[in-house]
Amino acid sequence: MNFLSTIVTFENLHEVRRLCHWGPIIALSVIAICSTMAIIDSIIWYWPLDTTGGSINFIMLINWTVLILYNYFNAMFVGPGYIPLGWKPENQQEAQYLQYCRVCQGHKAPRSHHCRKCNRCVMKMDHHCPWINNCCGHLNHAYFTSFLLLAPLGCSHAAIIFIMTMYTQLYERISFGWSTVKIDMSAVRQFQPLMPFSVPAFAATLFALGLALGTTIAVGMLFFIQMKVVLRNKTSIESWIEEKAKDRIQHYQTEEEFIFPYDLSSRWQNFKQVFTWSGTPIGDGIVWPVHPKCHQHTLTIEQLKQKADKRVRSVQYQVVEDYNGACCPVNKGIQTFFRTPCTEEPRIPLSKGDVILATRGTKWWMYGDKVLHDDKLRGRKIAFPVLNDRLGLFFFFSETQHGTFVVLQLENLFILHSQRS
Numbered sequence: 360m361n362f363l364s365t366i367v368t369f370e371n372l373h374e375v376r377r378l379c380h381w382g383p384i385i386a387l388s389v390i391a392i393c394s395t396m397a398i399i400d401s402i403i404w405y406w407p408l409d410t411t412g413g414s415i416n417f418i419m420l421i422n423w424t425v426l427i428l429y430n431y432f433n434a435m436f437v438g439p440g441y442i443p444l445g446w447k448p449e450n451q452q453e454a455q456y457l458q459y460c461r462v463c464q465g466h467k468a469p470r471s472h473h474c475r476k477c478n479r480c481v482m483k484m485d486h487h488c489p490w491i492n493n494c495c496g497h498l499n500h501a502y503f504t505s506f507l508l509l510a511p512l513g514c515s516h517a518a519i520i521f522i523m524t525m526y527t528q529l530y531e532r533i534s535f536g537w538s539t540v541k542i543d544m545s546a547v548r549q550f551q552p553l554m555p556f557s558v559p560a561f562a563a564t565l566f567a568l569g570l571a572l573g574t575t576i577a578v579g580m581l582f583f584i585q586m587k588v589v590l591r592n593k594t595s596i597e598s599w600i601e602e603k604a605k606d607r608i609q610h611y612q613t614e615e616e617f618i619f620p621y622d623l624s625s626r627w628q629n630f631k632q633v634f635t636w637s638g639t640p641i642g643d644g645i646v647w648p649v650h651p652k653c654h655q656h657t658l659t660i661e662q663l664k665q666k667a668d669k670r671v672r673s674v675q676y677q678v679v680e681d682y683n684g685a686c687c688p689v690n691k692g693i694q695t696f697f698r699t700p701c702t703e704e705p706r707i708p709l710s711k712g713d714v715i716l717a718t719r720g721t722k723w724w725m726y727g728d729k730v731l732h733d734d735k736l737r738g739r740k741i742a743f744p745v746l747n748d749r750l751g752l753f754f755f756f757s758e759t760q761h762g763t764f765v766v767l768q769l770e771n772l773f774i775l776h777s778q779r780s
Contacts (some may be wrong), residue, residue, distance in 0.1 A: 374436050382489035383435065390431075390510075393515050394424040394566035397517035400524040404556055416520075423513030430506040431491065433638075439496020440482040440644045442471050449625040456656040467646045469659050470497075470621070472596055480578065482644030485585075485594040497644040499636045507582035514571040514578075528556035531757060590627035592621045597658065604661050607668055617661065619654035673716040682712050 377383065399421050406413035422494055446465040450453055457466040460473050463480045467473065472484040474494050482497035495503045588594060593601070597619070604617040623629055632648070633642050642648075649655060714730040 374438075375735040377435055377492040380489070380492040382492050385429070386490045390424070390427060391403065391572055393514055393517045393567055393571050393574070394420065396450065396563060397520045400520050400564055403554060404523040404528055404560075405520060418517060419516065420429060420513075420520075423516060427509045427513050430502045430509060434488075434495070434499045434502040434506055435491040435493050437499045437502060439484060439494040439500075440498040441477075442468050442480040442645070444479075445481075456659050456663070457664075458659065469647060469655055470594070470597070471644075483594060484596060485588070497640060498643070500589070501638065501640060504582070504585045504633070507578055511579040511582065518568055518571040518575065521571065524556075525564055525568075529561070565736065565758055570707050576596065582741045588632050590626045590629055591619075592623060592632050593619065597621070598751060599663070602664050607665060607747070618648040618650055618652050618657070620655075620657040621647055622650060623648060624650065630686045669718040670716075673718045676716065676717055678711055678713040678772075 378387075398417065401413065401416055401420065402408060406416050407413055408417055442465065443462050443465065444465060444470060446463075448457065448466065448468075454466055457468070459465075460467050461482050462473060462478065465480070467480055468482070470483045471480045473480045474484060474487050476487050477494055483500070485495040485500065487494045488503070490501065525718045588598060601617070601619055608615050608617060621632075623632070634640065646655065649657065716730060737744070
């Protein structure tokens with residue numbers, strides 16, 4: 360029992376339900392298919408276990424699978440760590456530098472953010488990953504990044520096995536036109552395969568090869584993105600906050616100098632903030648080591664400035680058509696149906712006349728808040744759209760501290776009544 364508890368740490372047995380989600384189902388299926396086919400191809404058709412190379416290859420394949428699953432399940436079940444419900448700083452004067460979470464009924468500690476899926480404020484939240492059906496944050500950042508490294512390495516090994524298996528079994532049967540390509544396969548041809556390499560075996564190997572190559576490329580890119588933020592001791596959210604800070608300073612042409620407080624000016628020091636020999640990251644998830652020119656609330660103060668700036672630059676709009684709350688409404692037209700965001704937030708109805716504060720926009724979308732009364736906001740954690748097919752209009756909402764986050768398609772924006780707040 361002690362051995363099993365060291366492999367996967369469960370907060371409680373209810374955490375097993377995280378497996379019942381499309382993300383873990385797909386991820387574990389890919390791991391199972393690639394690992395199983397690599398082992399079968401090696402033993403039966405490519406590199407038998409009665410050879411030294413075959414035995415080493417088999418052990419490596421098993422090790423890849425164990426290491427990948429170990430880090431994957433720890434990233435999922437250990438979780439990112441959550442700010443205690445109702446948390447507030449020991450020094451009450453510091454509360455003025457922190458945001459307040461209505462859902463958790465407490466203040467947001469530095470580097471924490473509220474996750475709509477987990478319904479908790481997450482320590483050092485990077486993002487919510489659907490593949491582990493959990494957030495990537497303080498406690499599981501190292502496990503998650505290690506998984507992103509090991510998965511491409513294991514899949515690369517499996518891809519080599521698949522390619523060499525098809526080559527050795529089909530080279531003498533089919534002319535590929537590779538007259539200049541000569542590979543000495545005498546070492547692995549000294550044995551007779553346990554069974555013929557049939558068409559189903561070829562199809563299964565080719566399918567597994569596609570999965571392995573796709574995983575290597577996709578997950579490998581995610582690994583480099585994660586390492587980029589790890590070596591700067593940032594998260595994906597904090598990188599976005601830093602960009603907005605530079606835009607705010609440039610827009611108002613102030614003489615401020617924003618220094619990211621958690622970059623310790625050394626990639627090795629930043630690396631050790633996440634990766635440790637024990638697997639447990641440094642810190643309690645609330646107090647962090649900071650740059651000499653900064654303090655604990657440098658980033659939270661910048662967040663409050665950005666919130667205030669967003670309010671100042673907001674533009675008020677009014678909803679012009681009722682919406683019944685359907686996820687993919689067919690009665691709103693083809694454009695509205697196919698442009699529905701691929702998200703899991705529940706939708707709720709909105710009525711004509713609801714007020715929206717749009718704060719920023721891109722080519723296709725605008726962001727802002729939906730104005731709600733405090734009695735309606737209390738205890739609500741929801742996302743919902745409002746659609747207007749005839750005019751190509753789409754709203755998408757998700758809750759923020761002050762109300763509800765809005766995404767608004769910019770097509771035919773003139774149909775809304777605009778009023779500066």
